[in-house]
Every structure is written in structure tokens, then in C-alpha cells.
Amino acid sequence: MKLLDPRHIAYEVLRRVDEGAYSDLALDAALRAAPGIDPRDRGLATELVYGVLRRRGSLDFALGRFCSQPLEKVEAGVRTLLRLGTYQILHLDRVPAPAAVHETVELARTLGLERATGFINGILRALIRGAAAIPWPDPQKATLAHLEQVLSLPPWLARRWRRELGDEEALALAAAMLEPAPFTLRVNTLRLERDAYLEELRKAGYEVQATRYAPEGVRVTARLPGALPGTGEGFCQVQDEASMLIARLLDPQPGERILDACAAPGGKTTHIAALSGNAAAILALDLHPKRVRLIGEGAYRLGCEGIETSDWDLTRPPGFLDAESFDRVLVDAPCSGLGVLRRNPETRWRRIEADIGRLALLQGTILGNVAPLVRPGGTLLYSLCTLTPEETDGVVDAFLAGHPDFVREDLRLSAPAGWQELFDDRGALSTFPHRHGGMDAFFAVRFRRRG
Numbered sequence: 001m002k003l004l005d006p007r008h009i010a011y012e013v014l015r016r017v018d019e020g021a022y023s024d025l026a027l028d029a030a031l032r033a034a035p036g037i038d039p040r041d042r043g044l045a046t047e048l049v050y051g052v053l054r055r056r057g058s059l060d061f062a063l064g065r066f067c068s069q070p071l072e073k074v075e076a077g078v079r080t081l082l083r084l085g086t087y088q089i090l091h092l093d094r095v096p097a098p099a100a101v102h103e104t105v106e107l108a109r110t111l112g113l114e115r116a117t118g119f120i121n122g123i124l125r126a127l128i129r130g131a132a133a134i135p136w137p138d139p140q141k142a143t144l145a146h147l148e149q150v151l152s153l154p155p156w157l158a159r160r161w162r163r164e165l166g167d168e169e170a171l172a173l174a175a176a177m178l179e180p181a182p183f184t185l186r187v188n189t190l191r192l193e194r195d196a197y198l199e200e201l202r203k204a205g206y207e208v209q210a211t212r213y214a215p216e217g218v219r220v221t222a223r224l225p226g227a228l229p230g231t232g233e234g235f236c237q238v239q240d241e242a243s244m245l246i247a248r249l250l251d252p253q254p255g256e257r258i259l260d261a262c263a264a265p266g267g268k269t270t271h272i273a274a275l276s277g278n279a280a281a282i283l284a285l286d287l288h289p290k291r292v293r294l295i296g297e298g299a300y301r302l303g304c305e306g307i308e309t310s311d312w313d314l315t316r317p318p319g320f321l322d323a324e325s326f327d328r329v330l331v332d333a334p335c336s337g338l339g340v341l342r343r344n345p346e347t348r349w350r351r352i353e354a355d356i357g358r359l360a361l362l363q364g365t366i367l368g369n370v371a372p373l374v375r376p377g378g379t380l381l382y383s384l385c386t387l388t389p390e391e392t393d394g395v396v397d398a399f400l401a402g403h404p405d406f407v408r409e410d411l412r413l414s415a416p417a418g419w420q421e422l423f424d425d426r427g428a429l430s431t432f433p434h435r436h437g438g439m440d441a442f443f444a445v446r447f448r449r450r451g
């Protein structure tokens, strides 16, 4: 195998994703296995993997014009090669189109798909000749088709976002979800202040700026290959800006006992520890023991203290914990993840609509099982990286209906003035990448237990 060939790496990663792997983990593993790879090739492999997964709907629409048989009937490996070639022809200026065809055909040979080289060559050459005449559906006249065939939403999601958000917002959100997510870091304020880290990054040659909303966030606009400065010293944690708002909304205080109910891999747990100045007692639970270990590792790297971890399935009441024993509880629940499609592009094609009702039930069960742990007067924060009405308002309303001892707080009343645009008209956090400077789409509601 040509371990250093970026197209070959992308092909292998896409194949693994087809088999069920997560794209970020599969890509990390493939790049780790190619330590000598040129940084530009590393960038190309990354762009190919994410680009093909994000834009699969439009790539398949374009290919459909030139392929004599339905794409789903084409052998999986050949289909992946066609998508890789099409992505390079339609979206990569730096690769001349004939070179994209040549490289794709050569890769087919390397992979032992010699018999398909004529087929691939014919389709990709026809695509180059006919690209300008592809009848892309118009966003205004054929909105649904545009959402699917240009903006690459699966049909069920295109219909949903149109219905829930209206045409204009659905188009803007879908377009934003095609862009790479910004690369943001949370500065570990247990180690240093944001300004000091910004200076350190700039000195090292990075282009960085402070995030607009999160006081400890840094957006990296140009980075260098290799580890970030201060990685070993635990200066920062890679985290989206919207995700940084969650621990802020929980508002942990020194001396408090805090439960992070769905905590792995621990991005928010370690943030909670930092905001409390390492002076809170935090219990971090998660379903998967393997993922629970990541919380401990992150806490160690970042110098967080006071965090205890344990695995527990919160579809069962955590009988080992005393009722009313926590000042604050965070439920950063498992969800459909539609707000982070940029980071997990395979979710677009893996998620099915039936998942949503099932996840809303799971979220309601988890909330119901942790609610008795909140002390009277204490806080329960429910957060998600999605935007479906079932998982957001639906779960919140059902929880309140079943728990009259909890009231919902309007987050706008306690949030900083500059954050007001981040909340909906019921006072829930509701961020969107196309409205809020590129942040992921997150949702959060805070409940207070009556005193």
C-alpha cells in the first residue's frame, strides 16, 4: 500500500467509514500510520475525506448525469473512487481536472480494480466535459431538490429543516453545514490566561483571535503542523465555542458538589473544574467504561482536581447516589448530533428519522433519573448538540409536566449582554453556525428545583 498517498489514505478511511467507523477516528489512525507524510498531503487527505462525506448528495447528483447505471448498483469501492474523483474535479482548484482523473484511475489499479479503470476514466472525463451544463436545482424554484442535490442533505432532513426553519433559514443552515468547522481551543485557565496563550500562539507563528462569546476561547485561523504549543503543559483543550458556553451556563461555584451525568470524553467536565478553580467536587458519569477513562486522562493532562469518574447507564436510576445531594447537575445528553454535522459528516448519512423519537425518549429517561439528585434550590442544565423540536422543546416540556418541583429559568436574564442573540424567545440557548460566527448548533435549558 502507498501509505503516503493522500488519495489512497482518503479511500481507505472512506471505506472504513462505510463499514461503520467514525471519520475523525479513522482519519487520525490513518494519518498516525503515515508519520512521514508531507503536510500538504495530510491536508489533502483530510479535505478529501471530509469533503466527500459532506458533499455526497451533490457528488452523486453530478455523477448520476454521466453514469449509465444507478450509482447504488455500482460496486462500493468503485463508487468511492468516483466520488473522490468528482470531488477533486468540482471542488479542488489546486488539482487540475485531468490530473484528478489520472490519479483516480491509477488508484483503482493500485487497489486491484483494474477491470473498472475504463468505466471510471469514461465517467470522470465525461464529467469534465459536461460539468458546466449540470442542471443544479435552483434554491428558490426547487428548494427541496436544492437542499438535497446541491447542499447534500439526506431527503428526510431536507424536508424537516424546510418545515421547521422555513426555506431561507434551512438553505442558510445547510450551506453553513458544508463548510469546515472553525478550529477553536478552550484555554485552560487553571494554567494560564487567554491573552497569555494568544501571545504564545502568535509568537509560534499561528494566526489566532479571541472568540466572540466564550471568554476562554481561541479561534485558530492558520496553524502549523505538529502539536499545538503548550499541549504537554495542558494549556488548552480543542473544543467548539458553543460547547464552551455550556459550563458557563451551569455556573459552577467553588465548594459545590456537581454531577456531570453524560460526561465523556470530558470536555465540559474539565471546563467545570476550571471554572470552579479546582474547588468543586465533581462526579463524572458515562455509559461506556472506555470513554470514562478519557475523562480521567483529560483531567490529568489539564491539571484538574476534584473529579471522580464512574461508568453508569443512566437509563437506570443511580441508586448509589443520595437524593438531593448535588448543587448542580449537567445532562449533556446523547442526541441526534445534527448541530455538529460539520465535525461528524457521516452522521448525515447514518442518522435516520426514526432515531429522533428514540433519542428523545432516552433523554427524558436520563433527565428523570438524575432529577431526584438535585438539591432543593439546585440547578439542572440540559444541553444538546442538535436542534430537533422533539429532543429540545419536546423533552423540556415533557420533563416539566412530569416534575412540578422544577421550574425553567430564562437564561437571558443572567447571561452577559453580548450573548443575548444566542437565546430563543423562551430563554433557551439556541446557537447556529450561520447566525453566530460559525459556532456549532447547540441547545440548552436550565431548570431550578424549587427550594
Ligand SMILES: C[S@@+](CC[C@H](N)C(=O)[O-])C[C@H]1O[C@@H](n2cnc3c(N)ncnc32)[C@H](O)[C@@H]1O
Residues within 6 Å of the ligand: 261, 262, 263, 264, 265, 266, 267, 268, 269, 285, 286, 287, 288, 291, 312, 313, 314, 315, 332, 333, 334, 335
Ligand atoms: C454529547 S456526549 C457528551 C459529551 C461530553 N459532555 C463532553 O463535553 O465531552 C453524550 C454522552 O452520553 C453518553 N451516554 C449515552 N447513553 C448513556 C446512558 N444511557 N447513560 C449514561 N451516559 C450515556 C455517551 O457515551 C456520550 O459520551
